[in-house]
Every structure is written in C-alpha cells, then in structure tokens.
Amino acid sequence: MATTAQHVDPILASVLQRRVDAIAKEMATMLMRSSRSPIFNEIGDLVTVLFDAKGRALAQAEFAAIIAFGAQPPLEYIIDYFGDDIADGDVILHNDVFTGGNQNADTGIYLPIFHDGELVAWAAAKGHMADIGGMTLGGYNPQAREIWQEALRITPVKVYSGGTLRKDVWDLVGANIRIDFVMQDIQSMVGACTIGKRRLLQVLNRYGLGAFRAHMDYVLDGSEQQVRAEVAKWPDGVYHGESWMVSDGVDPGARYRIACEVRIEGDEITFDFSATDDQSPGIANMPPASAKGAVRIVFLMLIAAGGVVIPTNQGLFAPLSTVFREGSLLNPRFPAATIFGNQMCDEVLEAIMNALADALPDRVTAGWNQFICTSLNGVDPRTDDPFVTLTVFQRSGPGAMRGTDGWDAFGFTGTAGQMRSPDPEMFELTSPHFLEYHEYLSDSAGAGQWRGGIGTRSAWRCYGRDEIGVTIGDDVISEGAEAAKGLFGGLDAGRNDIRIERPDGTTHVWGSKELVPLPQGAVVRARSGGGAGYGNPHLRPVDLVLREVRDGLVSPERARADYGVAVVTGPDGAVRVDQETTSVLRNVNGATNR
Structure with missing residues (x-):
C-alpha cells in the first residue's frame, strides 16, 4: 500500500529501513561472489553503501568499517565536482586521497540512481585493489615519499557515460595496473551497484518516491535522536x-x-586531534577521510557498549564533529604518501579510549594490540603470473572492557571484526605459500578480572619468485613498541614479533614498516599479541582460570603469577586447582578467592 509523503507509518519506516539494509548486504554478497581477487572474495576487504541524492548514508554493509565510514567524503566531492553533469547510466571511478579518498588502494565505484528522470540516490562499492599502479605491485612500499609513487591517482572520472563504456578511460586505467583481474573486480563493483540500483527502484516503484523519502527521513531522524540521547548521558567535560x-x-x-x-557538551561530542604531531616524511600518514572513519568506528563502539542498537546511517553520526589539523599525521599536506593511513585506526582508537577511560569506565576498552600483517607480492612459479596477497590471518586481540573479555583473534580495529581471514587452502591456492600453522598464542592476553583477547601465532613458507614482503603495522618488540595498557588494575598485553628464517640459516627480525626480499624456501614466523586486561586479575573466577589453563590459553606459570591461581597436575594427570595455595596468593593481594 502506497503512503503519502505527508504521513509516516512507523511500521513501514522500520520495514524500509531493513529493506535498504538488506539491499546493501545483497550488494556486498554479489561483489564477493563475482570478484576475482582473494582480497575481495576471501577476506572481504570491501564495503557497499546506499546514499540518498544529497549523499547521506542510508545503509551500508561494512565488512571493512574503515572503508565504509570513509566512503562518504568522496561522494561529497563527486556531487560538487560534477554538479548537474550527472545522468542515468553514469558510473564514476575514484580513489584519490586528496579529493576525499581514505586510501589509494581502496578504490570506489559511485553509481547515481534516477527515478522518473530525477536523481534520487547513489549506490557505492569500495574495496582494496590487489594493485592500482605506483612503484610497487600491491602499493605498499615504505620507500615512497609522495602519492605518485604509491598508486595511479584517480580523481572522479566517468568510466560509463549514459550507460556506455568509455573505452578510452577504461583502457587508460587498465594500462596502469599490473594484474588483469583488477579490472574484472571493478566490473564486479559496477555489477554490485547495479543490483543496488535495481532493488532500490523496485522499492520506489512499490511505495512511491515521496513516501520513501518521508520514511527514510523519519529513520535518520530517529537514529539521530537515539544517539543524541545516549551522548547526553555522558558527563560534560x-x-x-x-x-x-x-x-x-x-x-x-x-x-x-x-x-x-x-x-x-550536552548531546554534542567533538574529537579534536589538533595537538597530533606533524606529518611524517614517509607512508605513515592518515588522510582525513580515513581518520574520520576511524573516529566513527570508536564512537560506534562507545554507543554500542550502552546496549543500544541504532541503524548505521547518517543520523548515527549527527552529534559528532572531528578536527584534524592540516599538516598533521591525520591530515597531511599534498603530495604526502599515505598508504599506511588506514592502519593508524589503532592509534586513533587508543587515544580516544585513553581520553574517556575515567569519564566512561563502563564503555571504554583496555588497550588493543596494534595489528600487524604483511603484503606479499611477486611471481607465482606455478602460473608465471604476478600475485598479491595480504596475510590478515595474523590476528591480534582487542582489550577487555567491564563485564566482557576481549574477543579472541579479533584482528584490525579498522575492520570492526568483520573482515575475514582467508581460508588456509585458498591462501595456498591463490598465492605460492604453504601455511605451516595458525593457532592461538598462549599467554598473549593481558590478565584482568576480564582478560584481553587472545592473539595468534602463524608461520608460512614462501615459494614465490622475485617475492618481496612489506610489513603493515606499528607495534613490534624489535622497534621498542610499548605493550597495550591495562585498565583499572588489568595487566598489559603481549606484543608483536615477526621474523624471517632464510634458507641459508640466517634470521631477519622484521620491522613494522619494512620491505624485504623473501627468497624461495624462506619461512615467516609471526606472533601477534593479545589485548590488555580490565580490572584486578585476582577477581577473575578461579574455575574460569582453570578452564583456560586446560585449554592452553594460559600457562600454569602465568595463572599463578597473574591471577593468583595455583594450578597443579596430580599423579593421575588431572589438572586441578590447589585451593589452599590459591587462597594464600589471592589474600596476599587483597582480593577475595572466588
């Protein structure tokens, strides 16, 4: 039944809100199932979003949240750039970080949606491309000092005009990319946006444009009211x-x-990073779109910690303002290199959580282990084709919060836990590597009444020809990085360590942002630390500590030293708690034995 624009039915509003959310998720499913790159179809380093005609986010499927929350700034630029020069059938390609992009590798497709000749919405798909030009296959190179060395810089350009492929533009982009299937992935992105367009037009044809707009305004207003009510509960200061x-x-x-x-201030919150250090000379700079996306991720965590479920749309961020000083790490001046920027989501999260620890102790988390993985590229000797892969199976742990342990092997803060690890067999099939092991790392989490998430240990053997690897992270023991900090008596987290065992018997300790050759037969061994703990470890239930010792997550030595729990093995081989010793250990530290 059609509804007039003047009348809003709350039930229909809920139906439409869930419908646009389902469309965004269908777009993502279509993209993952039709793409060629394992970075898309295995890892899910991508997002799909529906916007209204003004560029307000209606719904998104944020497999990689740092990209999803950074998808809006390019559209704002595109709308201003093209003005009225937008037609049905146009498809716009973009990745440039100095015109709204969050990372050059995260390339986006923006497709306008027309209804009865009127621009009514946009469908967007963004994803991390296996290659997008630049001096290094895959894009990651710590030797880069400016944007042109990192990638082909794509300011807004129509690859389809009025439904017709612009072959000259398409060939120009393809000529600057080393891997053929990247262009096929872009076609998959166009296909995903086309699905979004079709599905949304079905909704508009059923309910009418006026009713759709009125009800989506109602949904966005409702999200804003909910989130403002939450922020208003937080102490001013x-x-x-x-x-x-x-x-x-x-x-x-x-x-x-x-x-x-x-x-x-009341129901408004501002995150001001003006005091952040000046930009770096290398790749470790974060474009403002990426920094804004990182802030939104943390803000969403703080809101969700209150138990409130709010649709992820424009209204969710209405009370939020951000400030990033030009020339700083979070807003570098042109033509700075920025490929590492997304990874700095870890530092943004840590700074905000540290700031609000005393004001919002029930919502913040203890320190997260800063994520590190590698980008590997070279020639696959089985096919003689170039390959690029990301080892995002290197999973670190988040910090605990009051009432909840950190999630084990969670990974990068910028993906909010939704980007997947590749299937081990697919990792071996799509790149010349053999995964020797991938498992939880015992004693990697900071102890606490609620412990941090467990980290992982991984090892893989390299068989690529002319293979090089680049570490993507900023927390390794060899460079003196500090462990993530515990909160309110919780203990600090473990740290990262990554080493290369070469066939000649030598070992190289791999830095956090370092490019190194990987000879055939080399083995990479990575240890990813867990998250920090929250609260006094001696208040953690004894039976829970015993269970984790039995599961191999905590060693008997750390159970005794950190938790005050004496775990012994009896003559029958059974692992049990020595209650008398445990009582002494815990009473000495002023905690009840429970």
Whole structure:
C-alpha cells in the first residue's frame, strides 16, 4: 500500500529501513561472489553503501568499517565536482586521497540512481585493489615519499557515460595496473551497484518516491535522536588522551604522538586531534577521510557498549564533529604518501579510549594490540603470473572492557571484526605459500578480572619468485613498541614479533614498516599479541582460570603469577586447582578467592 509523503507509518519506516539494509548486504554478497581477487572474495576487504541524492548514508554493509565510514567524503566531492553533469547510466571511478579518498588502494565505484528522470540516490562499492599502479605491485612500499609513487591517482572520472563504456578511460586505467583481474573486480563493483540500483527502484516503484523519502527521513531522524540521547548521558567535560606510533617507514626509531581532545557538551561530542604531531616524511600518514572513519568506528563502539542498537546511517553520526589539523599525521599536506593511513585506526582508537577511560569506565576498552600483517607480492612459479596477497590471518586481540573479555583473534580495529581471514587452502591456492600453522598464542592476553583477547601465532613458507614482503603495522618488540595498557588494575598485553628464517640459516627480525626480499624456501614466523586486561586479575573466577589453563590459553606459570591461581597436575594427570595455595596468593593481594 502506497503512503503519502505527508504521513509516516512507523511500521513501514522500520520495514524500509531493513529493506535498504538488506539491499546493501545483497550488494556486498554479489561483489564477493563475482570478484576475482582473494582480497575481495576471501577476506572481504570491501564495503557497499546506499546514499540518498544529497549523499547521506542510508545503509551500508561494512565488512571493512574503515572503508565504509570513509566512503562518504568522496561522494561529497563527486556531487560538487560534477554538479548537474550527472545522468542515468553514469558510473564514476575514484580513489584519490586528496579529493576525499581514505586510501589509494581502496578504490570506489559511485553509481547515481534516477527515478522518473530525477536523481534520487547513489549506490557505492569500495574495496582494496590487489594493485592500482605506483612503484610497487600491491602499493605498499615504505620507500615512497609522495602519492605518485604509491598508486595511479584517480580523481572522479566517468568510466560509463549514459550507460556506455568509455573505452578510452577504461583502457587508460587498465594500462596502469599490473594484474588483469583488477579490472574484472571493478566490473564486479559496477555489477554490485547495479543490483543496488535495481532493488532500490523496485522499492520506489512499490511505495512511491515521496513516501520513501518521508520514511527514510523519519529513520535518520530517529537514529539521530537515539544517539543524541545516549551522548547526553555522558558527563560534560574536556578529556585528553594520546597514543604513539613507532617507526614511520623511514626511521624505525621515530615516535609520533597522536593526541585527542574530546569535548562533550550536552548531546554534542567533538574529537579534536589538533595537538597530533606533524606529518611524517614517509607512508605513515592518515588522510582525513580515513581518520574520520576511524573516529566513527570508536564512537560506534562507545554507543554500542550502552546496549543500544541504532541503524548505521547518517543520523548515527549527527552529534559528532572531528578536527584534524592540516599538516598533521591525520591530515597531511599534498603530495604526502599515505598508504599506511588506514592502519593508524589503532592509534586513533587508543587515544580516544585513553581520553574517556575515567569519564566512561563502563564503555571504554583496555588497550588493543596494534595489528600487524604483511603484503606479499611477486611471481607465482606455478602460473608465471604476478600475485598479491595480504596475510590478515595474523590476528591480534582487542582489550577487555567491564563485564566482557576481549574477543579472541579479533584482528584490525579498522575492520570492526568483520573482515575475514582467508581460508588456509585458498591462501595456498591463490598465492605460492604453504601455511605451516595458525593457532592461538598462549599467554598473549593481558590478565584482568576480564582478560584481553587472545592473539595468534602463524608461520608460512614462501615459494614465490622475485617475492618481496612489506610489513603493515606499528607495534613490534624489535622497534621498542610499548605493550597495550591495562585498565583499572588489568595487566598489559603481549606484543608483536615477526621474523624471517632464510634458507641459508640466517634470521631477519622484521620491522613494522619494512620491505624485504623473501627468497624461495624462506619461512615467516609471526606472533601477534593479545589485548590488555580490565580490572584486578585476582577477581577473575578461579574455575574460569582453570578452564583456560586446560585449554592452553594460559600457562600454569602465568595463572599463578597473574591471577593468583595455583594450578597443579596430580599423579593421575588431572589438572586441578590447589585451593589452599590459591587462597594464600589471592589474600596476599587483597582480593577475595572466588
């Protein structure tokens, strides 16, 4: 039944909200199932979004949240750039970080949706391309000093005009990309947006444009009201926090401060990073679209910690403002290199959580282990074709929060836990590597009444020809990085360590932003630390500590030293708690034995 634009039915509004959400998810499913790159179809390093005609987000499927929350700035630029020069059948390609992009490798397709000749919405798909030009296959190279060395810079350009492929533009882009299937992945993105267009037009034809707009305005307003009500509960004030990035890809010993001032005034909140250090000379800079996306991820965590479920749309971020000083790490001046920027989501999160720890102790988390993985590229000797792969199965742990342990092997903060690890067999089939092991890393999490998430240990053997690897991270023991910090008596987390065992018997300790050759037969061994703990470890239930010792997550030595739980093995081989010793250990530290 059609509804007039003047009348809003709350039930229909809920139906339409879930419908656009389902469309965004269908777009993502279509993209993953039709794409060629394992970065898309295995890892899910992508997003799909529906916007209204003004560029307001209606719904999104954020497999990689840092991209999803950074998808809007390019559209704002595109709308302003083309003005009225937008027609039905146009398809716009974009990746440029100096015109709204979050990372050059994260390339986007933006497709306008017309209804009865009127622009009514946009469908968008963004994903991490296996290659997008630049000096290095795959894009990651710490030796880059400017954007042109990192990627083909794609400012908004129509690859389809009025439904017709612009072959000259298409061939120009393809001529700058080393891997053929990247262009096929772009076609998959166009297909995903086309699905979004078809599905949305079905909704408009059924309910009418006026009714759709009225009800989506109602949904966005409802989200805004919900989130403002949550922020209004938070104590007004000005709060400060900081985090540190170690190494900039030029100087392994360099340290950069990411500083955040959080201002809460009624139902408004501002995240001001003006005091953050100046931009680095290398790749370790974060474009403002990426920084804004990182802030939104953390803000969403704080909101969700209150148990409130709010649709992920434009209204969710209405009370939020961000400030990034030009020339700083989070808003570098042109033509800075920025390929590492998305990874700095870790520091943004840590700075905000540190700032709000005392003000919002029930919502913040203890320190997260800063994520590190590798980008591997070379020639696959089985096919003589170039390959690029990301080892995102290297999973670190998030920090605990009051009432909840950190999730085990969660991974990168910028993906909000939704980007997947590749299937081990697919990793071996699509790149010349053999995965020796991938498992939880015992004693990697910081102890606490609620412990941090467990990290992982991984190893793989390299068989690529002319293979090089680049570490993507900023927290390794060898560079003096500090462990993620526990909160309110919780203990610090474990740290990352990654090493290359070469066929000649030598070992190389791999830095956090370092490009190295990987000879055939080399083995990479990676240890990813867990998250930090929250609260006094001696208040953790004894039976839970015993269970984790039995499961191999905590060693008997750490159970005794960190949790005050004496675990012994009897003559029959059974593992049990020595209650008398445990009582003494816990009472000495002023905690009840429970």
